[in-house]
Amino acid sequence: MKAKHTRREFISKTTLATIGIPLLGSTLLSCIEENKTQTEVSNLTDKKLKILILGGTSYLGPHQVAYAIGRGHSVSIFTRGKTKPKLHKEAFKKVEHLIGDREDNLTALENRKWDVVIDNSGRKVQWAKDTANLLKDNVGMYMYTSSTGVYYPYLNNSISTKTPLVLSLPTGITDDEKYEHEYGIMKANSELEAMKVFGKDRFVAIRPTYMLGPGDRTDRFLHWPLRLSKGGEILVPGKKEDLVQYVDVRDVAEWFIRLAENNQAGTYNGVGPKAEQTMLDFVKEASKAFDKSYSFTLVDDYDFLKENNIYYQIPWVMPDEKHYGSARIQNTNAINNGLTFRPLKDTIIDTYNWWNSNIIDLERKEKYETNKNALIAKEKELLTQWSQLVKG
DSSP: OHHHHHHHHHHHHHOOOOOSSOOOOHHHHHHHHHHHHHHHTOSOOSSOOEEEEESOSSSHHHHHHHHHHHTTOEEEEEEOSOOOOOSOHHHHTTSEEEEOBTTTBOGGGTTOOEEEEEEOOOOSHHHHHHHHHHHTTTEEEEEEEOOGGGGOSOOSSOBOTTSOOOOSOOSSOOHHHHHHHHHHHHHHHHHHHHHHHHOGGGEEEEEEOSEESTTOSSOSSTHHHHHHTTOEEEEEESOTTOBOOBEEHHHHHHHHHHHHHHTOOEEEEEOBOSSOOBHHHHHHHHGGGSOOOEEEEEEOOHHHHHHTTOSEETTEEOOOGGGGGGGOBOOHHHHHTTOOOOOHHHHHHHHHHHHTSTTSOHHHHHHHHTOTTSHHHHHHHHHHHHHHHHHO
């Protein structure tokens, strides 16, 4: 079915005007990012750590690197040397770059000591097992970047870190259901392998929900900064009670470092916002980022949305049976252990400025902004159809 194909494309991408504020060039944006980091970490920690990040050049990593360096820690990153960071370039000048491959070459990690390792690049269970075994006697704490995908299918409204995980593929599922299961199963088993080696007292698993903000390679959240920057009538998908959950990537990145500083072992859901929020409330709050006039039209007919290929518009995901709880994941434990949230309007503005800077190449911008299947391109037509449908 076409619907399943669309959701599959979405999952694979998560593993892409005129405005009321000035555009920022790449140099200015970089300066602002560096200044923000310095401001946020002005109170340097007394505890200086040696931190190893597996990965570190993609989405979450650069924000972790900048925050850690700003707080006086020393950082090493282990990568294949193929991805060059485009954010926080100044911070990366102070980083030790180790080259290897988690598939078959961990030599650069041998006979080295660190206080903590942050595993951002775990895409195979064997990788977590191999690195954990190699580092167990030379690293104090293992921190694994997991995902709320470990809870799929999201069948209820009380999902917490105590919810049983699906560790193997169930029988009797479709190919598309298998596709959704596999990522979460990989993450869950990777957590368990690393924890088995390091023990609960030396292990941290952070399970983020959809991370938003500068540096996102998926472009899954861009619709809202771009569309809200234009003002006017905004199509909002979903019913009035549909909830959303999301978190700024920088809030997660900085939280990792503070947990390491405090030697706080445990498993946490990296989920925001702090209080329950509906999709309509999200859009209204996000619109405060721009000095524009808006009206919001809630399109609450799931059949209509499906017919027009709208199954998600991050942070909104259609809450069908197996996704009902995806925006109802408990985050009290995370908040009690230091997870904080910056204002949504900051996430919107910073994502918008990042997208419109020279950091993003023209080919990528053009591919996204000329996509005729994107909601931003067909919104006007859909609003007309919806108006006619409502009028009967």
